[in-house]
Amino acid sequence: MSDVEFTAPSDTQRRDYTTLVIRCFGHPVPDMAMSARHAVTRVAVRDGRVIAGGLGWAVPQFFGGRPVPAACLGVGCVAPEERGTRLAAELMSARLDAVRAINTAAVATIWTTSNRYARHLGWQAPTEVTAHQVATDDLRASYTSGNGYDIVHATPVTAAATQAQHRLAAAWNGPVCRPGWWWEWKHTHLDLISYQFHRHDSTPHGLLSLAFDQHSQRGSVAVVHEFWAADTSAAHAMLAFLGSHHSRCDTVVFRRGVLPHHRLLLHGLHRYRVDLTCAPPWMLRLLDPVAAVSQRGWPHNHELDVVLALPDHPHQQGDRYRLEVAGGTAVLTPTEDPAHLCLDARQMAIWYAGGYRSVTTARFDGLHTDDPPLLAAVLAITADHEPWLPDLF
Template identity: 25%
Template sequence: MKKNSTIEKATAEDVIGIASLLSWAFGFSKVRSREYIANIGLETLRLIRGEDGRPVVCAGLLQTAHVFHRKPVKAANIVHVAIAPEWRGKGLAVPFVDALCDEAKSNGAAIATLFASTRPVYRKAGFELAGHEIVYEAATAALPSASRLAFDRVELGDPRLAVAYGAKMLAESGLLERAAAHWNELRRAPTDALAAYLAEGEAAYLILDMGNEARLEVRDWFAASPEAALGLLSFLARFRSVYPAVRWHGAPQDDLVAAMPDKGWRLAHQEEWLLRVLDPAAALRQRGYHVDAARLALRIGEAPPLEIDIRAGKAEVGEAAGASGAAFSVQPTAFAQLFTGFRSAAKLAQYGLVSGDSDDIRRCDQLFAGPPPWVAEHF
């Protein structure tokens, strides 16, 4: 098979083959593989076939957006890239991901994101570290119990949960504008062990997975204020007689951690997601910024410099006129980190990945300032 083999959309006849790839690559059971395919939708799956016509490479391509400073940047999540064991190490991953990025860009995505099992491979495809996935764990006995915020059980598909998540999304940096596939995965089996709870005044919500005796898993959560975060933790404390620990996805500067006592919690897992900028001008135009007015000429690698002109908080981006020698310059490998706020211009300058005068570096730090980027799920 050649590296430039045709990328095809999956069909119903491919389900068995794709399920096998997911099992071999990620240890999915047959039931879990079929559930996953149903959750993200067969229409999102792309594959390469072997000479016998069976899938040997597959991945999902999900249309979504990541939010930066309250504005969504159109994106594609490349999810669960699976390669048959006998085809690994043959250089298929990079051209396959390149083709997925081309399709994503043709569909309007300005950025593409993924989690990488082998970072060097995806760096060859132009991806770079861009944000965090963090899982915290706390002993339920250590949770505060001072609050009596009332929670009611609601249906998993209650639309108020999505509305509340929208408020959380705008307050953070990097969170997904979730598509149906993301919500489907949050509500995945075992559904009989799942329950959703919504606080009075919609100040907080929880989606709890009670299927693991070792710990209580928070699939999703939101707290609108420090008081709501305390109330959410106090509600979780009611499970202390059954579960010794509780886990949740959170931010690097996490609201639930801030509401915890100094002790009783720990970092259970940390991983970074990667981003490739497909259309720099569109990506810069779509994201929000920390300043209301600024102008910066920005050169990415050897490309012609772009001028970012922000007025009243809205960005206009076009080719810079007469600024080719004076533009703030950033290496392509560092641009993704700068764009999401994963690393500041000042820090990237220390690594020799950006160049410019001190005023430009300071202006760039102001432009891309904000909460550290993260995602609330593993996609």
């Protein structure tokens, strides 16, 4: 592909890239201009013509309660007539290199429909992603209104709310540690209506952001874009508040990924009549396993000393590494000792994000060992936080 140049675009090439996005996606990406101001852009150019392009953001993501420098990739496209020539892989590498020049990202995340292709390149989806649709009347009948909370209209989102979201995001593996511009990008563009839920103090216990959409068959629909709850009580109050919109809309839609895996609807609705829609998942890749391990948070009450075979990882100094976890920190160092367990790049991504919830699920994904208790200990060391990425990019 020596005749293709991967480069930061000129003004003309940026306009050509925007036009290519519309041709590839079938529609404009409305917030692209705003998001691109905070991203690195790379385009593939042949004979002066833009044939591929994409964005990358140098923003941290939470893993184990700590922000890890990350490269978040989005709005990638290849001209249909140019597909099948590894342009997507080369473009991905160009964006990763550009982001890593800014923040030395140890991990990378992408939302993509090309899941098989991404897996081939070492990416993997730590968890499924779904959207939920529920009747407003079912929410109203199932959750107690108020629940002792003060509900405050907070549009635009207040500093107290962003601080609360930051704290709640750290309880999961994957959420973006949002910079200030992220809120303006998403909330201003989508014209979201936001509410804070307080109880006995000024600290928000819940943040709910929604918009209203007109559907040809269902009429007005409430679309939830942010659902951050400190506990079950706050979550129930937020669901009851959504149920209070029954006179205006018949349906509440929780857009893809907005609800974490906490079974609130399954365990709370009087009748579980929820329409679930599977969505393309987010996929994770460890760009530098040694740095990713050292920068991640680890449980303080667990210790582990195990040798891992890492046969296909980038930035390696061999294929065997000793993982030592103690006192809330961990290191990954090269070793010549025999390996207890082998993790390929895709399995390492799932494990790192806490996606293996049991020995059984790990075995179904190809993790094998003659020492089941050891495998259980390796899985438990990252399973204290579950994978969830509610941020779309």
